[in-house]
Amino acid sequence: MSKIIKLRKGxxxxxxxKAEHKVSDSQHANTYAVKPxxxxxxxxxxxxxxxxxxxxxxxPVLIDKKHExxxxxxxxSGEIVDxxxxxxxxxxxxVILADKTMEFESFAKYSVSDLAKLSKDELKEQMFxxxxxxxxxxxxxxxxxxxxxxxxxxxxxxxxxxxxxPDYNVIYKGEEQAFQxxxxxxxxxxxxxxxxxxxxxxxxxxxxxxAEGVQVNKFIGKHPVGNVGVQIHHIDPxxxxxxxxxxxxxxxxxxxxxFLEGKFDASKIIALTGSEVANPQYFxxxxxxxxxAFTQGxxxxxxxxxxxxxxxxGENIGQEGHLGFYTNQFTILPEGDHFQFMGxxxxxxxxxxxxxxxxxxxxxxxxxxxxxxDTNMQGEPRAFVxxxxxxxxxxxxxxxxxxxxxxxxxxxxxxxxxxxxEIIEEDFALCEFIDVSKHNVQAIVxxxxxxxxxx
Amino acid sequence: xxxIRNIVEKAKVPFEKGGKLEKYHHxxxxxxxxxxxxxxxxxxxxxxxxxxxxxKRFMMTVIIALVPAxxxxxxNVGYQYYKxxxxxxxxxxxxxxxxxQRVVPIIIVTYVxxxxxxxxxFTVIRKHPINEGFLVxxxxxxxxxxxTIPLWQVAIASVFAVTMAKxxxxxxxxxxxxxxxxxxxxxxxxxxxxxxxxxxWVYLGNHTPVDGFSGATPLALAxxxxxxxxxxxxxxxxxxxxxxFANLFYGLIPGAIGETSVLMILIGALILMVTxxxxxxxxxxxxxxxxxxxxxxxxxGANPYMAMPPExxxxxxxxxxxxxxMATDPVTASQTETGKWIYGLMIGILTVMIxxxxxxxxxxIMLAILFMNVFAPLVDYFVVAANKxxxxxxxxx
Numbered sequence: 001m002s003k004i005i006k007l008r009k010g011x012x013x014x015x016x017x018k019a020e021h022k023v024s025d026s027q028h029a030n031t032y033a034v035k036p037x038x039x040x041x042x043x044x045x046x047x048x049x050x051x052x053x054x055x056x057x058x059x060p061v062l063i064d065k066k067h068e069x070x071x072x073x074x075x076x077s078g079e080i081v082d083x084x085x086x087x088x089x090x091x092x093x094x095v096i097l098a099d100k101t102m103e104f105e106s107f108a109k110y111s112v113s114d115l116a117k118l119s120k121d122e123l124k125e126q127m128f129x130x131x132x133x134x135x136x137x138x139x140x141x142x143x144x145x146x147x148x149x150x151x152x153x154x155x156x157x158x159x160x161x162x163x164x165x166p167d168y169n170v171i172y173k174g175e176e177q178a179f180q181x182x183x184x185x186x187x188x189x190x191x192x193x194x195x196x197x198x199x200x201x202x203x204x205x206x207x208x209x210x211a212e213g214v215q216v217n218k219f220i221g222k223h224p225v226g227n228v229g230v231q232i233h234h235i236d237p238x239x240x241x242x243x244x245x246x247x248x249x250x251x252x253x254x255x256x257x258x259f260l261e262g263k264f265d266a267s268k269i270i271a272l273t274g275s276e277v278a279n280p281q282y283f284x285x286x287x288x289x290x291x292x293a294f295t296q297g298x299x300x301x302x303x304x305x306x307x308x309x310x311x312x313x314g315e316n317i318g319q320e321g322h323l324g325f326y327t328n329q330f331t332i333l334p335e336g337d338h339f340q341f342m343g344x345x346x347x348x349x350x351x352x353x354x355x356x357x358x359x360x361x362x363x364x365x366x367x368x369x370x371x372x373x374d375t376n377m378q379g380e381p382r383a384f385v386x387x388x389x390x391x392x393x394x395x396x397x398x399x400x401x402x403x404x405x406x407x408x409x410x411x412x413x414x415x416x417x418x419x420x421x422e423i424i425e426e427d428f429a430l431c432e433f434i435d436v437s438k439h440n441v442q443a444i445v446x447x448x449x450x451x452x453x454x455x
Numbered sequence: 456x457x458x459i460r461n462i463v464e465k466a467k468v469p470f471e472k473g474g475k476l477e478k479y480h481h482x483x484x485x486x487x488x489x490x491x492x493x494x495x496x497x498x499x500x501x502x503x504x505x506x507x508x509x510x511k512r513f514m515m516t517v518i519i520a521l522v523p524a525x526x527x528x529x530x531n532v533g534y535q536y537y538k539x540x541x542x543x544x545x546x547x548x549x550x551x552x553x554x555x556q557r558v559v560p561i562i563i564v565t566y567v568x569x570x571x572x573x574x575x576x577f578t579v580i581r582k583h584p585i586n587e588g589f590l591v592x593x594x595x596x597x598x599x600x601x602x603t604i605p606l607w608q609v610a611i612a613s614v615f616a617v618t619m620a621k622x623x624x625x626x627x628x629x630x631x632x633x634x635x636x637x638x639x640x641x642x643x644x645x646x647x648x649x650x651x652x653x654x655x656w657v658y659l660g661n662h663t664p665v666d667g668f669s670g671a672t673p674l675a676l677a678x679x680x681x682x683x684x685x686x687x688x689x690x691x692x693x694x695x696x697x698x699x700f701a702n703l704f705y706g707l708i709p710g711a712i713g714e715t716s717v718l719m720i721l722i723g724a725l726i727l728m729v730t731x732x733x734x735x736x737x738x739x740x741x742x743x744x745x746x747x748x749x750x751x752x753x754x755x756g757a758n759p760y761m762a763m764p765p766e767x768x769x770x771x772x773x774x775x776x777x778x779x780x781m782a783t784d785p786v787t788a789s790q791t792e793t794g795k796w797i798y799g800l801m802i803g804i805l806t807v808m809i810x811x812x813x814x815x816x817x818x819x820i821m822l823a824i825l826f827m828n829v830f831a832p833l834v835d836y837f838v839v840a841a842n843k844x845x846x847x848x849x850x851x852x
Contacts, residue, residue: 013504239850305496311503333503336496341456343492344511351507356730358516360507375496379509380488380584383628386513387790388734397846401790402839417843425501432502436513437628442501 003217004200005234009395010222011354011430013163015311016370017332019271021170023282029289032076032266033093033322034062039072039134040446041143041453045091053080057286058105058131058264061094070144073131075266075287077103093322098286109262115181120188123259127185130258134325135251136186139232139244141453142424151245153192153236156252158208159199159219161226162310162429166271166328169205170282172249176207179249181256183211186247197231207249221395229427233396238422250328270323274332275372276304288322291330295319299332305375307331312429313442336376344379351378354393354434382437393430396422400431404441407448420448463487481578485585514587516732520723521594521780527719528712529554532602535657535709541665557658558712561597564606569593569613577622588627588634588786589617595635595780598713599773599821600642601650602658608646612638632828633787636821643821651817656709672709673698673771678814680759687763703770714776717769724779733783736792737799741778742769744803752811760811768807777820778802787828791838798834802827 036045044065055061055078060071074096082095107130110118124147127133138145145151159168172179186194193215196208200218208216217235219225228246238244247255250268257265266287273280278298285294291306307314309327317323323330340346347359352371356363362371390400398419406414425442432441469476470483487493489511497503533550537543544550570589578585596613616638621630642650649655653671657664664670671679676694677687691698697708706716714720727733749765756762768774782788782802789798802823809819816822 237849239846241850305503307503313501314503315500316498316503331503337494339456339460339491339494341459341491344488344509345515348507353507355506355508355513357508357512357732358519358730359512362507373504375503376492376505377495377497378492378505378507379511380493380495382510382584382586383626385510385588385628385785387785387788388792388795389731391792397842399791399839399842402835417846418839419842419846429502433504434506434508436506436508436510438505438509440498440501443498 005217005219005231006200007219007221007225007230007234007395009392010161010224011393011434012161012222012367013311013352013373013433014367014370015163015273016275016372017273017277017280018164018370019166019170019273020279020281021167023170023269023284025284027283027285027293029098029285029291029293031081031095031097031290031322032074032078032286032288033095033290034072034074034288035093035322035324036062036064036072036091038325039064039144041141047083047091047094049080049083049094051080051083054078055080055096056103056105057266058107060129060131061096062091064144067144067146069128069147070133071129071131072134073105073264075264095322096288104263107258107262107264110259112181112184112260115184115259118188123185123188126258127255131264132251132255132258135247135254137246139229139238139246139424140242140421141449143453145245149243149245151190151192151243154186154190154194154245154247155228155232155235156194156196156214156247156249157226157228157231158196158205158249159202159226161199161223162312162426163223164271164273164329164331165226165310166269166273166282168207168249171269171271171328172205172207172253175253176210178253178256178260179207180211181260182247182252182254183214183256185255185259186245186252187213190245192236195231195235197228197235199226224393224427224430225395227426229423230395233422240416240421242421248326248328250326268328270327271329272298272332273329274304274307276300276332276334285323287325290320290322291317292319294330295332301334303335305333305335307333311373312433313426334372334374336374338376340376354430355389355436377438379436379438381439384437384439386436389434389436390428390431393434394428396427398422400428400441403448404428404431404439404444407444407451410451412452415448415452420445420452424449460491463490478579481582481584482575485578510587513732514590516730517591517727517780518594520726520730520733521591521598521713523719523722524713524716524776525558525594525598527706527716528598528714529558531707531715532557532658532712534707535602536659539657539659539664539668539670540662542662553658553660557602558597560606561600561604561609561712562594564609565596565613566593568610569596569617573614573617573622577617577626581622581626583626586627588621588630592616592621592634592638595713596638598776598780599635599639599711601655601710602712603655604642604649608642608649611645612642615641628786630786631832632825633781633784636781636825636828639821640825656711669694670709672817673703673767674810674817677760677763677767677771678810678817680763681814684759687759687767690759700767700770703767711773711776714773717775720775720779727779727783733779734785734788734795736795737783737788738778740796740799741774741782741803741806744800745769745774745778745807746803747800748804748807749811752807760814763811768810772810772818773820774803774806777806777824781820781824782827787831789831789834789838791835794831794834794838797838798827798831801830801834 062072136145349361533553620637805823806819
């Protein structure tokens with residue numbers, strides 16, 4: 001019944017430092033943070049707590065004044081120790097010092113059969129209060145969903161193809177029941193289907209295989225085939241005026257647990273990856289965890305970059321930083337702030353390249369070779385020159401260069417017509433990686449989405 | 456390497472913000488970045504690692520692809536010289552020496568006036584980094600010149616091309632027309648005496664040529680058959696034993712410096728295709744378009760030039776050079792993959808049309824490419840419009 005969709009375009013970045021299939025429960029972070037910057041589209045963040053306040057896991061700590069119903073809650077119980085602000089008093093982080101034993105806010109608890117009887121409004125209210133609503137992302141724009149929309153379908157990507165991505169068989173093991181409950185809740189919000197897109201090349205994760213009331217689609221291909229945006233394009237593309245929702249499996253599980261267990265459960269398994277990690281493996285922790293605990297004594301060297309997320313879409317958070325709300329991956333890379341003598345022409349097979357221009361020999365390596373890449377720009381920014389390359393890493397019927405130029409020209413009609421509604425940053429991340437002219441492609445995409453959304 | 460880096464760091468100081476030579480910051484940066492890839496790292500958010508490619512390497516690949524044709528061009532200048540003046544060279548080194556003496560000054564003049572004067576001036580005035588584009592243009596311009604070209608004309612053409620064809624539009628990546636072809640077109644219309652006719656394609660020095668020397672290129676001979684009514688192949692053979700098909704392919708014939716040897720150009724084409732730097736679609740479609748158009752003219756067959764076997768069109772004149780190195784310029788060509796096929800085909804078709812149907816211009820490739828440079832955005836417009844239409848149709852279904 002499920003169809004297999006094969007995509008030829010794309011590029012796999014095979015990095016050194018894959019997480020070993022071992023989940024450790026030994027390291028615990030001291031502090032956890034809620035970061036408004038994780039929630040793209042949050043326009044007027046407001047902290048609901050002050051330094052010194054005591055919170056439980058599930059206590060609201062943050063809202064967007066434009067959508068006051070949707071609460072952003074504390075992942076753990078403890079004391080608010082810091083509220084970090086940046087330029088113009090922009091709210092950056094609400095930091096919580098965690099208690100030794102966790103206390104939870106209690107929400108209404110339902111059995112699986114009771115859950116089916118709840119109305120959409122009752123579900124919505126509990127999701128707002130219980131802090132799980134931000135798991136639902138809306139397309140177009142890739143921002144936290146608006147509950148007043150009725151999405152034409154909900155999409156869940158069941159695998160991640162980005163570099164060093166965590167294995168969903170590891171991080172979602174044993175969560176079948178919560179996942180199914182989450183699906184049941186989401187089902188009430190759409191008249192369309194709930195699509196779960198799985199990797200057709202692998203055995204299907206039992207958590208997805210046994211899910212009921214969903215449409216399972218199989219995808220085969222290279223990155224970005226695991227991106228939900230690419231999958232939507234091939235199943236039921238987003239046109240002007242359409243709204244679709246996307247949720248990560250972790251979000252579905254969190255929603256399910258809120259109703260089954262009556263608590264906001266921020267626990268998650270994260271993959272600690274990257275070439276500079278001595279023992280790359282999985283850790284059990286909570287959302288927003290400070291990363292220091294996992295890296296101390298576990299690094300090969302000190303001059304590294306701490307990335308919340310993967311190397312294509314992640315964020316540099318620094319040694320003292322906290323993981324993002326949506327991420328289940330943490331990557332450590334060598335910093336690349338060094339000069340390379342004649343590095344622009346010296347032949348090399350060590351540096352990865354999608355291209356085969358003179359001296360770039362990585363294409364002759366076996367596809368199993370693992371690369372150690374640092375954060376150097378590998379060149380200087382220039383105007384667009386090369387053509388035809390972006391198209392090879394965007395497996396969609398979209399002209400990336402034309403779309404990007406339309407955004408730079410702030411041409412609204414062109415942006416719409418060329419398909420900006422169908423993408424968010426991550427779908428063009430590979431363009432940014434392979435770009436000969438070193439543009440910040442993802443920032444340009446967001447600029448365009450902001451233009452369309454807010455003006 | 457640390458030692459060299461230290462020297463650069465020390466030299467850098469006056470060029471930095473607030474320094475005495477701040478105005479020339481980008482000039483210094485050019486030299487600095489040629490020596491060292493900078494230590495700049497990726498941003499806070501977005502990709503944290505970057506592909507090893509950059510524009511310098513990209514452009515350098517084109518230069519490497521040009522080297523076989525350039526070296527052969529130098530040799531050929533000497534070969535044609537000795538043949539025309541009736542002297543016997545003592546060794547093949549003599550051939551090389553004549554060619555080097557002729558070609559290297561042209562290259563130097565192109566770089567000095569195009570890069571060191573014009574580009575540097577724009578860099579300082581417009582405060583933008585030096586673009587690598589001229590590295591390639593600086594080799595391409597000499598290669599499309601006849602070996603007898605006066606150096607002052609090369610200088611004017613380079614300055615004109617960089618200023619009017621490139622910097623006026625904002626620099627590499629923004630230009631509409633191929634810079635090297637603009638240089639050639641400029642001379643073609645401003646000083647036609649030194650870049651067209653039968654007397655410019657063979658360097659003679661101060662010597663008078665031997666009896667019976669004509670210096671006419673195969674293209675010119677082919678055009679002459681319109682008046683004489685002779686068969687083109689026969690008239691080529693009658694002119695010189697060098698004008699056999701095989702020799703036209705190998706390239707020991709009079710012509711612009713880099714364009715005579717189809718063999719060497721194809722080696723370059725192979726480099727561009729394997730590295731993916733030049734679009735194979737454009738190359739194939741230019742050759743295909745020219746061949747197809749020649750076949751059509753064969754079918755008409757109203758005069759001997761129309762009846763010339765199609766394969767001759769591919770080996771005479773600058774068609775191969777233009778197809779491989781000029782038409783594939785990514786900035787001025789079509790940018791969509793479908794558009795590239797149309798763009799290339801049109802260049803091939805137009806080249807043969809200009810050659811055969813308009814004998815006022817013996818060579819058509821230059822004008823055909825410039826013409827299609829102008830129309831490439833229009834081709835893309837329609838290809839992209841089809842994409843938009845697909846999206847719109849989906850929305851209303």
